[in-house]
Amino acid sequence: MAIYHLSTKPISRSSGRSAVASVAYRAGIAITDERLGKTYDYTKRHGVLWTGLATPNDVKIDRNELWNLAEKSENRSNSRTAREIVINIPHELMQGDQGTGKMLAYEFASQLSSKYQVAVDVAVHAPDKQGDNRNFHAHLLLTTRKIEQDRHGKIKLTDKSQLEMSNTQLKQAGLLSNQDELKEIRKAWADLTNEYLAEHGIDERIDHRSHKDRGLDTLPTVKMGWQATELERNGIRTDVGDKNRDIKAYNASIALRDDIQKQLNQSKDKYHDSEQRPLYSTSRPYEATAGRADSLQQERGGVLQESSQYSRRSENHDTEQQPLHSTSQTDRETGARIDSLQQSRGGLLQESIPTSSQSKSRSGATKPREPRLTANEQQARKYHDELWEQQRAERELFKANLDNAQKRTEDAIGPRQDNQDNSARVVPPTPIRPHNERVKLDIAEKTALIREYSEKVQATAKQILDNQLKALREKAKPILDKYNTLKDNKPLLFGKKQWEQDTNKTLEQYNAIKNTHDSMKDKGVTDEHTKQAIDQIAKQEPSYHAQVQQAIKDVKAFEQAKLDKLAREHGADKIAQNGIYYGKIIKINDKGAYQQTNDGIVLHPTYANSKSLTLGKNYDLDYRETEKTGQVYSRESYEVSLPTKSQERHR
Incomplete structure (x- = not known):
């Protein structure tokens, strides 16, 4: 399509x-x-x-x-x-x-x-x-x-x-x-x-207008984005995926409503065509209604199942104290549409079944005898009424679920502010599943943005250093000029001692500034310069700085999701990163060493097929990040026969 x-x-x-x-x-x-x-x-x-x-x-x-x-x-x-x-x-x-x-x-x-x-x-x-x-x-x-x-x-x-x-x-x-x-x-x-x-002989067409401008009661689905699509394919539910499922369920109910209205209108036309006949003649309209009800009951099964799943999902999230999903203005309008649907449906139902007073007006002054309903007709009429009542109750439940979801979301994170870019945040069924942040750019673009920001920080830090060195040179220049002037005007007799004191003092001032200048130049850009550069960019370009910080979080979340997924594929709960992991080695293969810790099974790829570790023994495996290179290394592991109290605590 x-x-x-x-x-x-x-x-x-x-x-x-x-x-x-x-x-x-x-x-x-x-x-x-x-x-x-x-x-x-x-x-x-x-x-x-x-x-x-x-x-x-x-x-x-x-x-x-x-x-x-x-x-x-x-x-x-x-x-x-x-x-x-x-x-x-x-x-x-x-x-x-x-x-x-x-x-x-x-x-x-x-x-x-x-x-x-x-x-x-x-x-x-x-x-x-x-x-x-x-x-x-x-x-x-x-x-x-x-x-x-x-x-x-x-x-x-x-x-x-x-x-x-x-x-x-x-x-x-x-x-x-x-x-x-x-x-x-x-x-x-x-x-x-x-x-x-x-x-090219293709029957499909596209329409640039919104559903509202096209006069459609159905709601448009939300763009998934490739991150959410990949997570959904891997069985991980996302906010945007849940939202689209709710929208599809609502659209299915709209389609069901239109079909019911169509059939009720057809039934209404049949009554108008038979005004001169008794109300319940041999046409037995309720038998036809019962048949249609059976058919409609099967069609609406999918919609009711979606609503039931929606309700169960709401209850589960109440238990976990997690917001059901991000509820937009569209979701809140769903309840109003359902109420409108019920009212219109009720009106059509009343019109499709004439009352005895209506029957009297049609036949004139003589009141016709109302025929007695057969057992089948009574059963069909009862089923007909029960069906409508069941639909009304279920749609009220669906509306209540939407309202509850909105309330829980606002209680947890405050009222939602509409954003054109939709979330791919994961609704986690277990604590170890990742939380994907909202993304506006794809990961490759964000990585390029971070790299560009890093280069800009380095260039700004270098400029800060250059400005500091320039300021020192400008400060030293008049002192050097003063020293040269004193040196060229050495007294022959009187004031020679004072001249020597002034000359030495001036030279000391100059040398102090020069030594500071040379030391800073030799050290180059330091962490302090980098910090000043970041602060300067954040002050001068706050939106750009905020965008980069969000991109860093998104890339880390995406990489963490990949690591967690890889860990689950290899039978572990997580893959070792920065930190210290204490526990027993339970397995070693070509994927790495598997360590049982208080937080679950940790996979250490560094120790794939390692002979330095022994199965069944406890080890303290240390991963730390060096300050200069930023690379993670693992120091030599060692067996701990008697763990300390700090090692016995949850890590």
Whole structure:
């Protein structure tokens, strides 16, 4: 099924990003940022299927020149140097040589380039190995300024494009607002994609409008992301996965409602067609109703099962004192929709079964004798009423579960603030399962961001050191000048003793500063300089600093999840990292040594097939991180025959 997706975001220096680095990563190429003197090399990256560059008026320029020009055109520290648009390419158009889907992405890029007079860099990507294998997509990187070529052939970036103008500027120019212009872009992508689908005989279509704008009562599912998808495939439930399951259950109830309404309307029409006949004639409507009820009962089994699972999950989380899942405004609206559904259903039911007063009005002044119901009709009527009552009770339970989940979530972590990027946080069934933090970028991008931040910290620390050395040199210069002046004006007779004192004192002052300068220069960048650099970046670029700190947490959580998964695959609870582990060695194989500790079974890969450890004996295995290299090493293990009190405590 073809799925619609189009999103956009700016590439801004305030978030620590650059256009050169972004295009290098997305296109899988190597580019040197001439402004920073830094080369970004992603030539070994996999998954890049095709790249291209669309320019207005067929301007000829290569990527290196284009994006370095984009960086040089901006001089503020928070400038936007590019805009990214991500589009989902229907997998139906990526069959065979995938040429159709690639041409679709390039034609859309050409439309944007022509309309806004900007350069558009296109990179078509294959689905992530961990995610949905139908998720073919393209990254479009747009220049924020219009690109022009003068009569001498020189290419330059001029005014900001329409997409980068403020709403005030757009209004003055008689153009659509940013929000309305984005809707036009979304519609253009849907229209072009549907043209391609139709031309290639594919019945699927995409729609850029929201469910609300399309008049649908169903709710859209939330994008999973490859991290959550991989965890779900491995049997680990996630918040976003639970949310989608609830949405699907609700959508199934909407489909059931529509089917019931359709059948009740058909039943209502039959009654209207038989107004002159007795209320319960040979047509026996309740027998038909009983048959439909049996059919509907089977169809709604899946929905009720989902609701039951939802209830059990809520009870389990109450026991563990964990929030059921992140409940959005959409979840809270579910209860209101269910109430509305019940009211509409009740009204239809009343209309479909005429009362005796209605029967009287139809037949005139003479009141017809109401026929006696047969045993089958009475049973069908009773079952019919019980079915509706059961549905009402179960939907009230479903609504109560949603309300309880919202209350527990707010009690635990406070009211949720909506965020466009959804969580892939794990709902752990056991204490050793990892908690994946919310992620906005994929792990590779976050790793690159951390590396870039580390280099920036080092450069800033070096600059701090250089400034300190420069300050010492400036402080020493007048003292040295004073010393040279004294030296050149040595008295012949009077004042010679005072001159010697002044000269020696001045020389001592100079030497003290010089020794400090030389010592600092020899030591180079120290931990104190690094700390000052981090504090300076955090103060000057708080959003960038916060983003990096979050990225560090996310990468650590992701790596920890991988380690925990690997440990479980090898029959252990965790893999040894920093710290000291005390306990008995219970197994040694090619995977490592297995140690029984108070916290569970710890796998030590360092001791794979080791002969230095003896099965059944207790060891104190120490893993510590050195200050200089940051590498983890393991000192020689030793047997502990009589453990100390500290070793007997839980570690």
